[in-house]
Amino acid sequence: MEKYIPIIERLKREEKDILIFTHENPDGDGIGSMIALYLFLKKIGKNVVMAMKDDVPYVYNFLPKVDEIKKLPINHKFSVAILVDASSRKRAGTQIQSHELIRIDHHIGGEFESIYDYVDDYSPSTTAVVTEILRNWDESLIDKEIATCLYTGLITDTGSFKYNNTTSKTFEIAKFLTEKGADPFYISKMVFERNKVNVLMLLQKTLSTLELYNDGKIAVLTVFRDFLNQTNTLEEDTEGFVNFARSIESVKVAIIMIQKEDLKTWRVSLRGKGDVDVQEIAKYFGGGGHKDAAGCRIMGEYEKVKESLVDKVSQKLENLQLINV
Ligand SMILES: [Mn+2]
Structure with a gap:
């Protein structure tokens, strides 16, 4: 070779x-x-x-x-x-x-x-x-x-x-x-297979934030800084959490927003399922990645950041529907 x-x-x-x-x-x-x-x-x-x-x-x-x-x-x-x-x-x-x-x-x-x-x-x-x-x-x-x-x-x-x-x-x-x-x-x-109990507690809190948009095509999870403090966990423990949102049948794009120490920066991970190119969305917000897995950092107030993400994904989903007609 x-x-x-x-x-x-x-x-x-x-x-x-x-x-x-x-x-x-x-x-x-x-x-x-x-x-x-x-x-x-x-x-x-x-x-x-x-x-x-x-x-x-x-x-x-x-x-x-x-x-x-x-x-x-x-x-x-x-x-x-x-x-x-x-x-x-x-x-x-x-x-x-x-x-x-x-x-x-x-x-x-x-x-x-x-x-x-x-x-x-x-x-x-x-x-x-x-x-x-x-x-x-x-x-x-x-x-x-x-x-x-x-x-x-x-x-x-x-x-x-x-x-x-x-x-x-x-x-x-x-x-x-x-x-x-x-x-x-x-x-x-x-x-x-080496999860700690407190990481499952963190997962429990994170799953309780689940929100669905666009007829369940977009799922958003949030990890607030408080969650990490309350469960005595680290940001790295959130690895893979976004996949629970992605695993929902109707979901085309899963998003997880992780609050950074400064409380106003959000580390965002996006996961697709082959339909929407999430790398393009991450790139729009200054990040990057791959077609089905990408990420970016966004600064701002929680609801506003979430809304801008959901809006951007919605646009992509609409384009997709136009193409499919
Ligand atoms: Mn890699």
Whole structure:
């Protein structure tokens, strides 16, 4: 399968220090890509550091070498920095210093950083992109630890092979990683089956906010800051909550609004079901993502922000109906 991938030649040449970093509010794909690449580059003797702004979310604490992840910002200028699983350096949520920046990603419409960028927006996860790079570099160096990180991103970004980014290629990658030592049962258990009771309490509160619009085609959930305080949970614990809204039969677009510490900024996640391109909606509000999973941040009063989101989704739904006539 030998394929010419410029970033491989670029990194082979690098003799100074390399930083690998991912987005804030990191997910399984961002962290998985970062650690896998770190382990591989370390194995071939590169001087490499991995770092991100936030702590490792609880569900990913089983991944190898999480204790070696440094905190951003780092007061040092790296020779080259590799941004994984993010459409722009802004998504890091903090400053990074490097002479050169390269992106490895699968988001649609991201920023071009370097001729060595390796972005495949057809790829189900960034770990799938990283898998392709490492297979073409030296397949024999992909060990159980690296495979575990790569497999984790694959299942978290495809909803365990349920989303419409899942193709035969996804299973081919999963097969390859399983053969390299990733344990599907163990990884799923660690990521999805270690809920804390207080997280279920948070879910209970969040589900009580459920509102439906447009004949049930739009569902909105809200996580108020109070909910986190009352249940002693963290923002990261809301991961996946939006899927409960998405699972309603009539729903075409599910929205979750998470109130940030300042109480006036809302982190919004949008999920589609193949009808509405939610990435376009997120983009309108200054965010981004994929056709069925996207996000943005909006500042403003709760009801107004919610109304503007619902309005925008309604418009998209109306356009859809026009097309279908
Ligand atoms: Mn991803």
